[in-house]
Amino acid sequence: MEELSWTGSFASTLIPAIMIAFAIFLIGIILQLVMGFFASEVKLQSNTDGTLKSRGGLQGQLEKINTQLFMLIVLIGAAIIVVSWFMPYGKAGILGEIIKRFMPVWIALIVTFAVSIFFKRKLGLYGKLFDSTIGMIGFALVMFWVFTSIFVGFFDLIATHDPLQQISGIKNKTPGFLVPDGQEANFFPHYLLGGDNLARDIFSRVVHGSVIVMLIAPLATVFAFMVGITLGLPAGYYGGKLDTILSFLANLILAFPVILLFYLLVTPEIVATGLPNYMGAFLFIFPLIFCGVLINSRYKTQGKKNILYLSIVLVPLALIYLMVISDNASPLVIWPSKLDFITIPSGILVVFVSVVFVNSPTVFRIVRGLALDIKTRDYVAAAQTRGEGTWYIMLWEILPNARGPLIVDFCLRIGYTTILLGTLGFFGLGLPPESPDWGSTINEGRKLLLIYAHPALPPAMALLSLVLGLNLLADGLREESLKD
Amino acid sequence: MGLFILRRLGVMVLTAICLTFIVFWLTNLYPKLEVLAKTQGNFRMSDEAVISYLGNRGYTQALPVKYGQWLGVVPGYIIEGSDGEIRSKCERNSPPTDETPTFCGIIQGNWGFSTVAKEDVADVLPTRLGNTGKLMFWVLMVMVPGALIIGVLAGMREGSRTDRSLSTVSIIATATPEYVSGVILIALFATPLFGMQYFKGTATSAMDNITFNNFFLPVMTIAIYGMGYIARMTRASMTEIMTAQYVRTARLKGVSFANIVIKHALRNALIAPFTVIMLQVPWLLNGVVIVETLFNYKGFGWELVRAASNNDIEMLLGVSVISVIVVLMTQLISDIGYVFLNPRIRIS
Numbered sequence: 001m002e003e004l005s006w007t008g009s010f011a012s013t014l015i016p017a018i019m020i021a022f023a024i025f026l027i028g029i030i031l032q033l034v035m036g037f038f039a040s041e042v043k044l045q046s047n048t049d050g051t052l053k054s055r056g057g058l059q060g061q062l063e064k065i066n067t068q069l070f071m072l073i074v075l076i077g078a079a080i081i082v083v084s085w086f087m088p089y090g091k092a093g094i095l096g097e098i099i100k101r102f103m104p105v106w107i108a109l110i111v112t113f114a115v116s117i118f119f120k121r122k123l124g125l126y127g128k129l130f131d132s133t134i135g136m137i138g139f140a141l142v143m144f145w146v147f148t149s150i151f152v153g154f155f156d157l158i159a160t161h162d163p164l165q166q167i168s169g170i171k172n173k174t175p176g177f178l179v180p181d182g183q184e185a186n187f188f189p190h191y192l193l194g195g196d197n198l199a200r201d202i203f204s205r206v207v208h209g210s211v212i213v214m215l216i217a218p219l220a221t222v223f224a225f226m227v228g229i230t231l232g233l234p235a236g237y238y239g240g241k242l243d244t245i246l247s248f249l250a251n252l253i254l255a256f257p258v259i260l261l262f263y264l265l266v267t268p269e270i271v272a273t274g275l276p277n278y279m280g281a282f283l284f285i286f287p288l289i290f291c292g293v294l295i296n297s298r299y300k301t302q303g304k305k306n307i308l309y310l311s312i313v314l315v316p317l318a319l320i321y322l323m324v325i326s327d328n329a330s331p332l333v334i335w336p337s338k339l340d341f342i343t344i345p346s347g348i349l350v351v352f353v354s355v356v357f358v359n360s361p362t363v364f365r366i367v368r369g370l371a372l373d374i375k376t377r378d379y380v381a382a383a384q385t386r387g388e389g390t391w392y393i394m395l396w397e398i399l400p401n402a403r404g405p406l407i408v409d410f411c412l413r414i415g416y417t418t419i420l421l422g423t424l425g426f427f428g429l430g431l432p433p434e435s436p437d438w439g440s441t442i443n444e445g446r447k448l449l450l451i452y453a454h455p456a457l458p459p460a461m462a463l464l465s466l467v468l469g470l471n472l473l474a475d476g477l478r479e480e481s482l483k484d
Numbered sequence: 485m486g487l488f489i490l491r492r493l494g495v496m497v498l499t500a501i502c503l504t505f506i507v508f509w510l511t512n513l514y515p516k517l518e519v520l521a522k523t524q525g526n527f528r529m530s531d532e533a534v535i536s537y538l539g540n541r542g543y544t545q546a547l548p549v550k551y552g553q554w555l556g557v558v559p560g561y562i563i564e565g566s567d568g569e570i571r572s573k574c575e576r577n578s579p580p581t582d583e584t585p586t587f588c589g590i591i592q593g594n595w596g597f598s599t600v601a602k603e604d605v606a607d608v609l610p611t612r613l614g615n616t617g618k619l620m621f622w623v624l625m626v627m628v629p630g631a632l633i634i635g636v637l638a639g640m641r642e643g644s645r646t647d648r649s650l651s652t653v654s655i656i657a658t659a660t661p662e663y664v665s666g667v668i669l670i671a672l673f674a675t676p677l678f679g680m681q682y683f684k685g686t687a688t689s690a691m692d693n694i695t696f697n698n699f700f701l702p703v704m705t706i707a708i709y710g711m712g713y714i715a716r717m718t719r720a721s722m723t724e725i726m727t728a729q730y731v732r733t734a735r736l737k738g739v740s741f742a743n744i745v746i747k748h749a750l751r752n753a754l755i756a757p758f759t760v761i762m763l764q765v766p767w768l769l770n771g772v773v774i775v776e777t778l779f780n781y782k783g784f785g786w787e788l789v790r791a792a793s794n795n796d797i798e799m800l801l802g803v804s805v806i807s808v809i810v811v812l813m814t815q816l817i818s819d820i821g822y823v824f825l826n827p828r829i830r831i832s
Contacts, residue, residue: 029649036646134652248495252502255811257766259773259785260804263792264507269515419661426663426774427789442663446778450685453671460664468659475655 004176004190008093010080015095018076021069028066035059081106094176094192098203101158101192105147112143125407128480135476141469145462149214152207159204160188163436170195172452175202196441196455197448205436206458212437213466216348217417220355221410224417226286227356228363230293233394235364236371247368250361258358259423265354266429274331276350281325281332283356288317297391351430355420359413366409370402377401404481408474415470422463438463485823492819496812500805501555507804508551511797517543520795524599540565541577554596554801556589590805596798600790605802608787613806615691616772616783619706622699623768627707627714628761634711635718636753640745642723651719657712662774666705670778673701687781702779706771710764714757721756725749755825762818766811 007015035058046052084096085103092100099106113136120127129135151157169180175194179187193202235243253261270276291313299306323342326335330346344352374380375398383393424430425439426446433440438459445456510516521534521543529537538544542553542561552558553573560573562580572580574588576597588594595605638650660668672678674685684698725731726749734744773785780786784803791799 032645033649036644248499252499255499255503255766255808255815256506257769257773257788257804257807257811259770260507260788260792260800260807263789264510267516269513269519269795270510272515273513275513415659422661422663423770423774427777439663442667446663446667449667449670450675453675453677456667457671460667464660464664464668467661468656471655471659475651 002090003178004090004094004097004192006094006176008096009087009091010084010093010096014076014080014083018073018080021073021076025066025069025073028062028069032059032062032066035062089189097190098192101160101203102148104151104155104157105144108147108151109140109143113140125477125481128483129473129476132476132479134472135480138469138472138474138476141465142473145210145466145469146214148207149210153211153214158207159201160190160192161201161204163205163208164200164434166199167195168199171199172197172448172455173199174454193458194454196444197452198444202441202455202458205441206438206462208436209438209441209459209462210466212431212435213418213421213463216352216355216421217414220352221359221414221417223283223287223352223356224359224363224413225406225410226290227283227360228367229399230286230290231360232364232367233371233398236368237375237390237394237398239372243368246364250364253357253361254365258420259427261358262354262424262427262429265357266350266424271330271346271350276346276353277325277327277330277332279353279357280349283353283360284321284325288314288321291317293391294395297389297395300389347431347435351421351424354430355417355424358420359417363409363413366405367402370405371398374398374401408478408481411470411474411477415467415474418463418467418470489816489820492816496816499812500808503808504555504801504805505551507801508554508797509547511795511800512543512547512550516795520599520797523794536566539563540567540569540571542571542573552589554589554798556587556591556594558589559586560588590801595802598791598796598799600794600796600799605799608799609784609802609806612782612784612787615781616776616785618690618694619699619702619772619775619781619783620765620768622694622703623706623710623771626703627711630707631711631714632718632754632757634715635757636722636745636750638715639719639722639753640726640749642726647719651716654712654715654719657708658716659712660708662705662709662771663778665708666701666775666778669701669705685779687776687779691782702775702781705775705778706768709771710768714760714764717760718753718757722749722753725753728752755822758825759818759822762814762821765814766807769807769810 080096081099084092084099087096089097113130116123116127117130120130129139148158152159167179170177170191173191173195175192177191177194179189179191191201191203193206196202196205231246235246264270265276292310295309295313296306299309320342322335323340324344326333326337326340327343327346327349328337328340371394379401380393380397383397388397421437422439422442425435425437425441426443428440428443431437431440433444441459442456442463445452445459449456517538518534521537522529525533525537535544540563542550542563545553545561549558553560562570562572564570570579571577572584574584574586574594575581585592590596593606595609597603598605598608601608634650634654638647638654641647670685673680673683675681682697683701685701687698687702689695690698690702731744731748734748739748769785772783773788775781776783776785777789784806787799788803788807790796791803
């Protein structure tokens with residue numbers, strides 16, 4: 001066994017090929033950009049049989065070549081993935097081995113895409129996403145990390161080592177470093193992306209970090225939306241005093257510099273006072289209120305059904321709520337500890353609560369604006385004339401019609417939450433310092449950045465790719481939903 | 485207009501009071517005071533010693549009273565301590581004299597004493613703010629023209645290839661938070677890893693002498709994240725203007741495309757980005773904190789981190805007062821500027 005090089009035996013064949021193709025592709029794109037400034041506007045012209053004429057001239061040619069080049073790049077990339085799978089260990093270099101480690105993710109991605117594209121006409125907005133290239137790229141990036149977190153979190157597949165395991169002698173070593181002898185038989189023989197300053201495997205830490213992000217970011221965004229919707233709809237619909245007070249409070253939180261707020265809230269001393277638990281108790285009640293009102297406003301004329309549905313939804317939710325907020329280690333104990341099956345570590349709870357707290361005022365403002373706009377529509381007037389209750393109008397007339405912008409904002413907001421989580425980690429707040437989340441890993445890496453740059457780069461790129469994926473996905477969704 | 489500004493100012497003052505009170509409350513929670521006492525006194529203090537230490541220095545008074553003293557509407561404390569010494573707030577915990585003023589809060593211009601820097605907050609903050617001001621200036625100089633050019637170019641022909649490429653670039657920029665772009669830029673341009681070691685990875689020397697070499701990376705790190713957002717807003721406003729009636733009329737009259745963009749569309753298209761740029765300034769504050777920590781540049785954000793991690797109460801309050809003022813002032817300027825630039829909007 002020897003150290004791995006970056007590209008292994010691809011170094012002389014496929015890697016140069018894909019590099020050259022990519023360089024030409026980039027030049028082509030830039031050429032197109034420059035020519036676009038001077039060229040006259042494109043007018044689509046049709047043939048006599050109704051099909052569109054292909055664009056002639058230099059620009060049309062360039063466009064064609066670039067499309068083909070892009071296909072070529074994708075093909076070579078696929079070839080690298082397939083070929084490296086059949087190579088013996090160590091032949092394919094670091095890149096090849098990383099690709100191999102992600103094999104379950106590739107399979108899951110291919111299956112998802114194949115199924116979705118096959119049925120895309122039957123899948124509504126989700127299916128339409130597969131009409132836009134940008135949306136597809138974004139979706140692929142997001143699903144890559146979703147699948148990674150699933151396979152790492154549930155099946156323990158992708159990571160090569162334990163994220164906390166230290167092996168002496170690999171401190172700050174460069175990617176592809178050989179683990180010294182004397183380990184157990186099945187031990188993975190290399191540190192694929194090198195070791196950090198505590199001699200832990202960076203690759204394993206990055207893939208384990210995705211689990212933490214995927215656990216917190218989407219859920220925190222859902223909670224922020226519940227809070228924002230439950231408060232924003234009445235504020236926009238009723239207006240008046242309620243609106244003034246709620247808007248003032250929202251602006252108050254928004255005027256706080258986020259980092260100052262984090263530094264004040266996310267500290268061990270604040271956790272000791274139990275403040276996060278009380279804030280959690282306040283913020284986590286909103287999903288209950290939301291679901292309760294949602295069902296009650298719809299079925300309140302059908303007594304039996306109403307009680308049935310309410311109890312199906314609210315009883316489990318209330319139990320989870322009580323178990324989550326009640327914590328024996330904190331001052332807030334309202335549920336017998338023997339029945340308390342869910343205990344969130346205080347570090348995660350405070351991070352979660354503060355992220356929800358920072359996000360919900362923005363959601364509130366968006367929902368309020370949408371409600372202000374939609375409440376003047378005719379169908380709302382029709383519902384008012386029918387004598388529907390105000391909550392019915394808000395939740396079953398206004399909310400469904402505001403779904404487009406809300407779905408787009410939801411994607412963007414998960415990305416923003418991911419950035420916030422990274423910020424918390426970057427300043428070493430909340431999560432324990434050895435936690436493999438991307439922010440903490442960047443924080444660890446940045447301290448020696450000028451001497452050893454390799455530990456900080458992989459988590460930074462991972463975070464960038466996930467947030468980029470979410471932004472592209474939101475862009476694709478916005479484009480497709482505007483086409484309706 | 486005058487009434488509008490007055491009302492906005494009233495809301496501003498109310499917001500500032502609420503926010504500083506929240507900061508005051510959070511920094512004065514007992515566990516935090518306990519840490520403060522132990523770091524200021526000694527780490528092996530017993531619980532009673534902590535209580536008497538805090539009591540002698542006025543920390544155990546009721547929260548509204550303490551806040552009033554800090555603000556300068558309640559007379560500063562004069563406490564005869566359990567160790568027999570008399571301490572007064574207005575004399576920095578030495579015995580009061582005849583000239584000691586009754587009120588010594590922020591209204592009287594007394595910003596308090598930083599327990600970490602061992603200096604007056606009012607002495608520390610101006611230098612820090614000056615450093616950050618330089619950083620902000622260069623960031624705005626790079627960010628605003630860059631973002632406007634990208635946005636206008638992308639928005640003038642909606643759906644064209646230029647538009648798509650530039651929009652993708654701005655999406656990538658908005659997806660790159662400062663700590664990611666900073667790390668990537670440093671690794672690329674300040675370490676020998678990629679063989680492109682052109683710039684310095686720290687900005688410590690930039691506090692005395694700004695050069696292209698030591699200031700390029702921090703400025704770019706902040707500018708990239710903000711640029712994407714402003715560019716997207718400019719693009720949106722530009723595409724909207726380009727479909728307006730008067731642009732169509734100009735086109736039908738046969739005005740050349742360049743003339744339409746520069747003479748007709750541009751002026752109106754830049755109204756909306758103005759608001760966005762002003763509202764972006766508070767966001768820059770976040771970027772400043774991250775970048776100053778990353779590049780070890782001793783500015784406002786660096787001071788915030790130092791004060792917050794050491795629970796330096798009065799420094800932290802000073803920092804939050806300034807940031808709250810910055811946030812609220814930019815909101816006010818953006819509102820007034822919007823009305824001023826856009827004569828169609830009248831506020832009665």
